Amino acid sequence: MADNKASQILLAPNRTGAQTLIFHNRPAIASCAAIAGDMEGQGNFGEHYDLILEDDLWGEDTWEQAECKMFEEVVRLALTKENLSVEWVECLFGGDLLNQIISANFAARQLQLPFLGLYGACSTMAESLLISSALISGGFLSCAACAVSSHFCTAERQYRFPLEMGTQPTPTAQRTVTGAGCTILVQEGSACAKNVVVTHGTIGKVMDLGITDANNMGAAMAPAAADTICAHLADTGRSMADYDLIVTGDLGCLGSQLTRELCLKKGVDLGDKYFDCGERIFTAAQNVKAGGSGCGCSAVVLNAYLLKELFSGVYHRILFLATGALLSPDSSQQGESIPGVAHAVALECC
């Protein structure tokens, strides 16, 4: 069947391999911002966040309102930081973890921007970067904002138990990160463009190797992360030597170890050029078992730390993956296994 494709379908010029998009007209980063909760503020990247919340409610009546406010504020913050106007954004991309992605939807109502809501569980940051980059590269947008958020308290009540309910986390359990991150993308060559561009995007496949434990999402997502990393390298003909760093979103301690092993099986040795945001975001003293999770996890690390390291030239080229566990409390209770997905974007300092 495969060799019939070219005879039946006119092949797109901006693709390479099975899953990867090449952005010949490279979108550039214009600005980025990250807001984090107080516990995240005490973590490893504390000094890098633009804003750290003093309490989880942030002056609102409900946790959901607080998360929505984080989403809205992080977009405004990313724009005002570089003296960009909200009206210049031609499309907002993003999502969160809640049912009907209400944080993103309600924030978009406040921002009054054209909006495409996305749900890729915790993979949404990379997903929105990938889609907006394609649209900018294709000449359909000149300025886009990509934002995601997650909040410990809203995620707990939707996916797990009430906050004050006593529970004992298992050693593989992860803590949802309270945080929101936003990246502003523009056409390369814009006056406000910084020295970092998006060069490739790899769309991940949904992978499922039968993990059913909702307290072990790292293991559920690891096959997807490994698959996307290997697909990206195969599609682009690159190797680990071409990257200064490969970063995954929220696999945690166990998930990142499994990803290393799965990649090694496929002949890719991640070595010391790899780290996982979930594993790094909290300190060991904070006792959060396997690490952080949630779409805010990779978003705050990318927008508070990784992009700045790229701006300053510490890293020249990185592959950023956000990983999502595609479960609901209902599917979990019905005994369904947890599928995972991971999308990747290659970022380059130029």
Add this chain to the structure above:
Amino acid sequence: MNQKEITERESYQKLVEERAPKSPLVMDCLKAFLVGGLICLIGQGVSDFGEYVLLLEGESIPAFTAIVMVFLGALLTGLGVYDKIYQFGGAGAAVPITGFSNSVVSPAMEFRREGLIMGTGAKMFTIAGPVLVYGIGGSVIAGLIWLMIR
């Protein structure tokens, strides 16, 4: 699913099991024993207080004890302390009646924002509900069996 996929799944699940950090079982049991024992000790103190100070008699002593312990569990939940005791003590904090109290009060508090009827009222027993259903159901069945064999 073909045989290759089944083998891949099985070998991955085996790998996950090997790599996953294990719960410190002995330490967890010891903590549960200490916390559970301490709660029961307090309960015994309340019971003695009812019997010797308040001069309660017969079945009113355990009733008094249960009421006081449920109140303490609810109070500590409201103050945001019980979940921390639970994190340390595990089953030692879950099994006594204070744990039951925590499982009713915590959703009642959490879902207050959805209103008194559809929030607190409807969600209050989402966690404790199964305990009541199968606890009461089981005792009815046990009662019927006892009625038949005695």
